[in-house]
Amino acid sequence: MEVQVAIIGGGASAVSILYSLNKVLDKALDYRINIDIYEPNKEVGRGLAYIEDSEIIKLNRPPIDMSIDIQNKNHFLDWVSKNAKDLYDFSEYLPRSLYGKYLNVNYLETSTSLLKKNIKVNHIREKVRGIKKVTSELYKVLSSGNKESYYNFVILAIGGKNNDDPYDLMEDPNFINEPYPLEEKLYHLKPDDKVGVIGSSLTAIDVFLYLKQKNVKKCTMLSRSGQLPSVRGLDSDINLHYLKEKILRCKNVNLECLLTLFLKEFEEKSISWKEVFLEKNEEENYTTFSKKIRLAKENNTWFDVLRETHPILDEIWVCLNDEERKYFVKRLLPLYIPRRAAIPLINAREILDSLETKDLQIIGGLQRIEQYKNRFRTCFSNNQDNQSFDIIINATGLSGENTNNELIETMLEDNLISTHIAGGIRVDFNTGSVISNENKTNPNIKAIGHITSGNFFVVNNLEFIAKKSFEISCDLANHIKNNIMSKEFA
Ligand SMILES: Cc1cc2nc3c(=O)[nH]c(=O)nc-3n(C[C@H](O)[C@H](O)[C@H](O)COP(=O)(O)OP(=O)(O)OC[C@H]3O[C@@H](n4cnc5c(N)ncnc54)[C@H](O)[C@@H]3O)c2cc1C
Structure with missing residues (x-):
């Protein structure tokens, strides 16, 4: 007898769920579980946030807030001490790409450990386009390449997606819609390029720090608020x-x-x-x-x-x-x-230096950006700050609109899931099980992360992901155990 589980998305949430499951299921099982992780990217764990990139971009939290083990806050720190101790100053915020490596290594180690317990984990490099109900205990997953596979449990761990092209500039080769990985997308920028960065929050700061390192001198953050974070x-x-x-x-x-x-x-x-x-x-x-x-x-x-x-x-x-x-x-x-x-202060000091030398400018009240004579022209509410730029980089970060994607839309249409009034889809607070329009909680489909935003206070940080992963894993393990003897999985 084999229980089939699909995890859609192979970012930090997927790794945390596997890690917790390995802890929860502490001995070898007398039945088999097969877990397929659908993730088009080559490495499981990195997701959107922790891809291989310049080490200038750092985590926005200290390492003790970044443990995937909710019982051991030092899990990430211990890993760094063991594997890269001489390379990093622990008093500083560590690079995001290093964190991606930590997640990927944990994925590989956890998969090996799970195999010894009769649980096989596979990385399927495909994007999931739809999920259809066959019975209340069986779901069909449709993935790219028109493949169909069947699962007893499905976990949606698809993360968020970036705010796409807010000013309709996609056609212009000098417009960079998605700045990550910075080393790949921004390598060609020259020191005298006049660069406009849309946004003045965390992504804009990553972009600015990278450009500063590349000696790009004229950088302007263009946003509505004109404010930097605290x-x-x-x-x-x-x-x-x-x-x-x-x-x-x-x-x-x-x-x-x-x-x-x-x-x-x-x-x-x-x-x-x-x-x-x-x-x-x-x-x-x-x-x-x-x-x-x-x-x-x-x-x-x-x-x-x-x-x-x-x-x-x-x-x-x-x-x-x-x-x-x-x-x-x-x-x-x-x-x-x-x-x-x-x-962190270390980044704040870099920003302050550049504000003093005027290599960085921040302008609020942005209304529009348009193409103008092979360049870009900005329009602000006060009409006075209007300027032109050679390059525009979209650094507006994750989109607040998280249900508008093919997979979620089809699941909404089929009433497998329902929308939450404060954003995202409805899930049970303790187990992550999705809730239908008729208020029925479905323990066989679970969701975690950005897509569940309305249910929780703030979903986009590792602490939250680790905590919810643990709860989801406990509930999943219980359901599998309770149901395994029934003939439903035959
Ligand atoms: C730029 C950036 C920096 C961040 N920095 C920090 C930080 O320093 N500290 C912190 O705590 N949090 C940070 N966050 C928040 C971060 O999102 C969470 O910490 C965590 O990474 C979310 O993990 P996730 O697995 O839910 O989503 P993601 O990491 O986004 O992973 C989702 C994965 O799902 C895959 N996917 C999506 N749709 C499908 C589909 N249909 N089929 C198959 N696969 C699919 C994607 O390819 C992706 O790999 C940052 C976020 C961003 C965007």
């Missing part, structure tokens, strides 16, 4: 007094009470929440960015609060009603994300 100083341990799990669990939590507790926590720690969250909405420049660096260096407690409350907020998110969640996503998340995804 800066993260050195982390310290803190005790929370108000936003404690115990207190929150006793209360009937709603958004208003949550915000009150947040402000009390800030007040108790003598942090000016206005300084952190309500800085004037002016364009970032040398002076404003110096202030952000000073705030990070002098008192990083505001960040410690955000870091410590992050896991708790995830638990609370499920208690908020749909209207509150919609309000939060629209009004508060844009304030929260640039601060929670703050950049």
Whole structure:
């Protein structure tokens, strides 16, 4: 008897799920499990974020936040110590490509370990186009090359996709829609090229750091907000007094009470929440960015609060009603994300230097970019900053719209899954099992990551992925065990 499992997508989520499954199933099974990972890219693990690229682009979190093992925060650090100790300074943020290697090595090691337990893992280098229900226990996966394969369990781990071509410039050879891998896409840029980078967040910063290393002098970040993310100083341990799990669990939590507790926590720690969250909405420049660096260096407690409350907020998110969640996503998340995804001081200093020399400029109020006499012309709301560029790079990052892809659309049409009012598809909070329009939870189809955004507070970080992978693996292992004796899998 063999249980068939398909994991669609071979990024960090797929590796974390396999890793957890290997822990959960601690001894050899007396039945077989076959796991097919569908991933068109050559290496499992790297996904969109951790592809082989310049080492200048770093993780946006310290290594202890990047462990795929939820019981061992040092799992990634230990791997680096063992395999690349002399190459890296552990006090710094480590390269994303190194993290991709960690994931890939873990995938290979976990697959070997699982094989000894009667679980075979295969990497199928194909893209999945559709999933059809055969029975409640059997699903047909249609992949590129018109292949059809049958599975008892399917896990959607497809990640997100980049915001495509926001100003309709795709036809122009000097427009770079997808900047990663930077070493491949931007290698040809010359020092005197005048480069416009759309965006001023994490992807734009990766692009800028790479261009700086290549001596490209005239770089302008063009965005709507004109703001850079906050800066993260050195982390310290803190005790929370108000936003404690115990207190929150006793209360009937709603958004208003949550915000009150947040402000009390800030007040108790003598942090000016206005300084952190309500800085004037002016364009970032040398002076404003110096202030952000000073705030990070002098008192990083505001960040410690955000870091410590992050896991708790995830638990609370499920208690908020749909209207509150919609309000939060629209009004508060844009304030929260640039601060929670703050950049490390090492990168902030590079940015500050270039703002001072004017090698980097940041302009807000972007309305349009159009082709004009073999170049690009920008249009801003104030009409005064309009400029022309030789090259435009799209660095707007992941798209918020995550259900518009062929696979998800067909599954929605067949009512195998349903959309969540706050974004993505509906899943059960604890098991990742998808939920249909009729509110039926299906333990045979699970989803993780970007596609599940509306259900959780913030889905796009490794800590979350590792935690959810563990929960999904436990539930999957239980279902397989409970069902294996039934004839359903015959
Ligand atoms: C540029 C960037 C930098 C980031 N940096 C950090 C960081 O420093 N720290 C952090 O914690 N988080 C970071 N993140 C968030 C990151 O997305 C998560 O940490 C994590 O990598 C998500 O993993 P995933 O497997 O869910 O998605 P992904 O890593 O995106 O993997 C999904 C995989 O699914 C495959 N796929 C998609 N559709 C199909 C299909 N139909 N059939 C078959 N395969 C398919 C794709 O090819 C891809 O390989 C970053 C994200 C990005 C985009």
